Amino acid sequence: xxxxxxxxxxxxxxxxxxxxxxxxxxxxxxxxxxxxxxxxxxxxxxxxxxxxxxxxxxxxxxxxxxxxxxxxxxxxxxxxxxxxxxxxxxxxxxxxxxxxxxxxxxxxxxxxxxxxxxxxxxxxxxxxxxxxxxxxxxxxxxxxxxxxxxxxxxxxxxxxxxxxxxxxxxxxxxxxxxxxxxxxxxxxxxxxxxxxxxxxxxxxxxxxxxxxxxxxxxxxxxxxxxxxxxxxxxxxxxxxxxxxxxxxxxxxxxxxxxxxxxxxxxxxxxxxxxxxxxxxxxxxxxxxxxxxxxxxxxxxxxxxxxxxxxxxxxxxxxxxxxxxxxxxxxxxxxxxxxxxxxxxxxxxxxxxxxxxxxxxxxxxxxxxxxxxxxxxxxxxxxxxxxxxxxxxxxxxxxxxxxxxxxxxxxxxxx
Numbered sequence: 001x002x003x004x005x006x007x008x009x010x011x012x013x014x015x016x017x018x019x020x021x022x023x024x025x026x027x028x029x030x031x032x033x034x035x036x037x038x039x040x041x042x043x044x045x046x047x048x049x050x051x052x053x054x055x056x057x058x059x060x061x062x063x064x065x066x067x068x069x070x071x072x073x074x075x076x077x078x079x080x081x082x083x084x085x086x087x088x089x090x091x092x093x094x095x096x097x098x099x100x101x102x103x104x105x106x107x108x109x110x111x112x113x114x115x116x117x118x119x120x121x122x123x124x125x126x127x128x129x130x131x132x133x134x135x136x137x138x139x140x141x142x143x144x145x146x147x148x149x150x151x152x153x154x155x156x157x158x159x160x161x162x163x164x165x166x167x168x169x170x171x172x173x174x175x176x177x178x179x180x181x182x183x184x185x186x187x188x189x190x191x192x193x194x195x196x197x198x199x200x201x202x203x204x205x206x207x208x209x210x211x212x213x214x215x216x217x218x219x220x221x222x223x224x225x226x227x228x229x230x231x232x233x234x235x236x237x238x239x240x241x242x243x244x245x246x247x248x249x250x251x252x253x254x255x256x257x258x259x260x261x262x263x264x265x266x267x268x269x270x271x272x273x274x275x276x277x278x279x280x281x282x283x284x285x286x287x288x289x290x291x292x293x294x295x296x297x298x299x300x301x302x303x304x305x306x307x308x309x310x311x312x313x314x315x316x317x318x319x320x321x322x323x324x325x326x327x328x329x330x331x332x333x334x335x336x337x338x339x340x341x342x343x344x345x346x347x348x349x350x351x352x353x354x355x356x357x358x359x360x361x362x363x364x365x366x367x368x369x370x371x372x373x374x375x376x377x378x379x380x381x382x383x384x385x386x387x388x389x390x391x392x393x394x395x396x397x398x399x400x401x402x403x404x405x406x407x408x409x410x411x412x413x414x
Contacts, residue, residue, distance in 0.1 A: 022150075023150030023151050023153075023154055024150040024153070024273070024274030024277045024278060025274045026150075026154060026158075027150060027153055027154045027157075027158040027274075028270055028273055028274055030158055030159075030162040031158060031161060031162055031165075031270065032267050032268070032270060033162075034161075034162040034163075034165040034166040034169065035165060035267055036264070036267055036320075036324055037165075037166060037169040038165050038166075038168055038169040038172075038182070038186065039051065039260075039263060039264075039324050040169075040323065040324050040325075040326055041168075041169040041170075041172035041173045041182070042054065042169075042172060042179050042182065043260075043324070043325060043326045043328065044172070044173065044326050045172045045173070045175070045178070045179055045182075046178075046179045048256045048257075048260070048325065048328050048329075049256055050122070050125065050179060051256070051259060051260075052121075052255050052256045052259045053121050053122040053125040053126050053129070054125050054126070054128070054129035054179070054183070055129065055244065055259035055260075055262070055263055056115070056118060056121050056126055056129075056244060056245070056248060056255070056259070057115055057121070057125060057126030057127060057128065057129030057130040058129045058130060058133055058263070059241040059244040059245060059262075060111050060114050060115055060118075060126065060130055060241070060245070061111055061129060061130025061131065061132075061133035061134050062133050062237055062240070062241045063111075063234075063237055063238060063241050064107040064108070064110065064111040064130065064133075064134050065107075065133050065134045065136070065137040065237075066137070066230070066233045066234045066237040066238075067103060067107050067230070067234065068100050068103050068104045068107050068134055068137040068138065069100060069137040069230075069233060070096075070099060070100055070103060070223075070226050070229075070230050071226040071227070071228070071229025071230035071231070071232065071233055072096045072100070072142045072226065072229065073141070073142050073229075073233055073354075074229035074230075074232050074233050074353075074354050074358055074363065075226065075228070075229035075358060075363070076092065076096060076142030076143065076145075076146060076229075077142050077145040077146035077277075077280040077281055077354075078146065078280065078283075078284050078358050078359055079092050079146065080092055080093075080142065080143055080145075080146025080147055081146040081147070081148070081280075081281050081284050082284050083146075089143065089146070089147065090201055090202060092143070093140055093142075093143045093198070093201045093202070094201075094202060095222055096142070097138060097140075097198055098219075099219055099222050099223070100137060100138050101138060102219070104134060104135070104137070104138065107134060108131070108134065111127070111130050111134065112127055112130075115127055115130065118245070118248055119248065119249065119252070120248070120252055120255075121248070124180065125179070125180065125183075128180055128183035128184065128187070129183060131183075131187050132183065132186045132187040132189075132190045135187060135190045135191055135194060136161070136190045136193065136194065138194045138198075139157055139193060139194050139197055139198075140156070140157070140194075140197035140198055140200070140201050141153060141157060141197075143197075143201055144156070144157075144197075145277045145280055145281055146280070146281055147281070148278075148281040148282075150274075150277070152197075152200070153197075156193070156196050156197040156200055157193040157196070157197050158193075160189050160192040160193040160196060161189050161190055161193045162189075163189065164185055164186055164188055164189020164190075164192070165185075165186050165189060167185060167189075168182040168183075168185035168186050168189075169182070171185070228363040228364060228367065229358070229363060231363075231367045232353055232354075232358075232363045232366050232367050232370070235367060235370035235371065235374060236346075236349060236350065236353070236370065238374065239370065239374045239377060239378070239397070239400060239401065240266065240346065240397075242378055242381075243258075243262070243378070243381045243385075243393050243396070243397055244258070244259065244262055246378065246381050246382050246385065246393075247381075247385050247393060250382055250385050250386055251385040251386045251389070251393075254385065254389050254390055254393075256329075257325075257329045257389075257390060258389075258390050258393060260321060260324055260325045260328075260329050261321060261329070261331060261335065261339060261390055261394075263324075264317070264320060264321055264324055264339070265313070265339045265342045265343055268309075268313050268339075268343050269342075269343045269346050269347060273347075273350070275301070275302065275305045275347060275351055276347070276350045276351045276354055276355060279298045279301065279302070279351055279354075279355035279356075280354055280355045280358070280359075282294065282298070282355075283295055283298050283355050283356065283359040284359040291359050291360055292360065294359070295355070295356035295357075295359060295360055295412050296356075296412060296413065298351065298352070298355045298356045299352055299356055299409055299412045299413065301351070302347070302348050302351035302352050302355075302356075303348055303409070305347060305348075305351070306344040306345065306347045306348035306351075307344060309340075309343055309344050309347055310340040310341055310343060310344025310345075311340060312340070313336075313339055313340035313342075313343045313344070314336050314337045314339065314340030314341075315336075315340075317331060317335070317336035317339045317340065318330075318331055318333075318336050331390070334391055335390055335391060335394065338391065338394035338395060338398060339394065341394075341398045341402075342394055342397055342398055342401075345398060345401040345402055345405055346401060348405045348409075349401060349404055349405050349408065352366075352405065352408045352409060352412060353366035353408055356408075356412045357408060357411065357412060360412075362411065365407075365408065365411045366408055366411075369403075369404045369407035369408050369411075370404055372403075372407075373400045373401070373403040373404040373407065374400055374404070375400075376399065376400050376403065377396050377397055377398075377399055377400015377401065377403075378396065378400065379396070380392075380395065380396030380399055380400070381393050381396035381397060382396075383396075384396055
């Protein structure tokens with residue numbers, strides 16, 4: 001009887017995990033497909049050089065978005081998953097939303113200045129590319145991940161974002177609007193997602209309770225509390241987006257082709273994010289006593305998933321790049337393999353640090369590994385970009401990320 005009950009419990013847990021993963025994967029799939037369609041439509045409508053300015057703006061905006069998000073994507077799911085009462089979870093989101101809204105205003109000005117200073121970039125297109133990326137940093141996605149409720153994430157955020165992005169792509173392909181207007185439509189969809197998800201989380205008058213209680217800690221306390229999560233997210237995002245900025249300065253001739261390869265790789269990385277999302281909510285769920293054991297299981301899952309995703313990306317990269325770039329970019333086999341390595345290694349790093357180390361309260365270890373390994377990779381990018389082109393840039397990125405993944409994995413095992 002005991003064996004049968006244990007087996008049924010195992011089956012129920014497996015079914016729940018599969019359902020959660022499936023819903024997370026569905027969200028990511030819709031966002032990825034609509035985004036890739038939008039990229040292809042923008043390149044078809046405006047050309048590869050125009051898209052390069054948008055892609056550079058998105059890279060700068062992604063760094064700004066990490067500052068706006070202020071580490072809640074890393075520590076937020078753990079806090080929400082560990083909370084015992086609905087009021088605690090709602091307050092976590094409300095504090096995050098209030099603080100991040102203030103940061104958004106300052107970050108937007110900083111991003112606009114950074115885009116203005118970059119060479120050979122259309123400032124207007126760059127800023128329009130950056131704004132949708134920054135605005136979505138206000139979303140409640142970390143709340144839904146911590147709650148292990150991918151269905152809410154799907155309906156509250158994925159549907160409006162994917163619908164507006166797909167609509168913008170369709171209007172571009174039918175010559176109904178220009179690329180700047182299409183970017184504005186995408187921004188509107190992200191704003192709708194933020195407002196819809198935020199309204200749902202603070203429904204039923206919970207926001208009034210928050211207004212009476214949440215300011216006791218103050219924004220300065222929140223800023224201090226979130227510093228490790230911010231540092232971890234910022235370092236990973238900086239390493240992911242800095243190569244585009246380096247290429248803009250040291251090898252401007254490859255900005256256009258690299259912008260397509262880089263964007264596609266990141267979109268495919270986003271496609272693998274359900275692995276991290278599920279593990280973030282799973283590792284801390286049974287309390288402190290089970291965290292170390294679950295973190296080691298999460299480590300093994302992360303590496304297996306990383307290798308599998310790397311193989312899938314390497315196999316599918318060439319036809320996908322050709323399609324997304326409307327035939328203007330044709331990657332060779334080595335670029336395809338390096339794209340797979342890029343996506344697989346970033347998946348491992350995100351899952352190990354955000355799920356394993358974050359749940360153990362050891363984000364400082366992840367931050368130190370990135371502080372040491374990131375400069376190595378970026379130096380290689382700067383040195384290899386001009387003589388080797390896109391291959392050199394991807395080689396530098398992968399070298400730095402591999403070193404960080406090994407460091408963090410050893411820390412989890414120890």
